[in-house]
Amino acid sequence: MKITDEAALRALYGEKLGRAVRKEQTTLDSHCRAFIAASPFMMMSTFGPQGIDVTPRGDHPGFVEVEDEATLLIPDRPGNKRLDSLTNLLENPQIGLIFMIPTVRETFRVRGTAEIIVDDALNARMGIKGRPALAVIRVTVSVAYIHCAKALMRSRLWEPDAWPDARPLPTMSEIMRDHAQDHDKPVEPEEEMLARYRKALY
Known part of the structure; x- marks a missing residue:
């Protein structure tokens, strides 16, 4: 069922709680x-x-x-x-x-x-x-x-024991290469990329 109006939403979730509005x-x-x-x-x-x-x-x-x-x-x-x-x-x-x-x-x-x-x-x-x-x-x-x-x-965003042991993704340089289709360019090492970012922060 596709929800198309607030009445249907309210029937599913209920009315707004008082403090949630008063805050x-x-x-x-x-x-x-x-x-x-x-x-x-x-x-x-x-x-x-x-x-x-x-x-x-x-x-x-x-x-x-x-x-x-x-x-x-x-x-x-x-x-x-x-x-x-x-x-x-x-x-x-x-x-x-x-x-x-x-x-x-x-x-x-x-x-x-x-x-x-x-x-x-x-x-x-x-x-x-x-x-x-x-x-x-x-x-x-x-x-x-x-x-x-x-x-x-x-x-569990702030709970260290829930954090992954290692980065669960390719590096930003690898992702950028694929998304920008720059397959003829070498992948920039992560530390070099971070050093370049630090120089340009401000």
């Missing part, structure tokens, strides 16, 4: 700010002409700044120049964020709208190692809330 915040209180300040990693979702994109963003804990009670600042660093998220935001300002903290089973979710800011003083302030941010994504928060631990408990 939503429209401003960033001390708990929200503490989670953001401790988070070195988040996933950012945008929507554009090609569809939905989700991209990882990571840096030192607190790399996303709270500008005020309803505004976040995300520094944009050098990357692969695809600019999927940024070009999506030019078409559609809607954005979704999920923040994560190692060892913390809960996540922090944000939904809002975003704009791309280029300002020399702001870029410099949000820079690192003497290198300014290329741009800053300013997010106006519409809804924010802590998400429960069930997903991370099921996945």
Whole structure:
């Protein structure tokens, strides 16, 4: 059976639980700010002409700044120049964020709208190692809330005894060779690739 309306969904799952609705915040209180300040990693979702994109963003804990009670600042660093998220935001300002903290089973979710800011003083302030941010994504928060631990408990993401003993995939260089069909190019050793990445982080 294909589910096609909310009534059918509710018949299957039941009504929303009261606290799950009441926990939503429209401003960033001390708990929200503490989670953001401790988070070195988040996933950012945008929507554009090609569809939905989700991209990882990571840096030192607190790399996303709270500008005020309803505004976040995300520094944009050098990357692969695809600019999927940024070009999506030019078409559609809607954005979704999920923040994560190692060892913390809960996540922090944000939904809002975003704009791309280029300002020399702001870029410099949000820079690192003497290198300014290329741009800053300013997010106006519409809804924010802590998400429960069930997903991370099921996945055992932060439990070392559940981690694989070795990488369960080919190296990134091998995958890139096959996906880009660069079969005439040699596979870059993993350590060389990581060293190259480290030079280009900022």
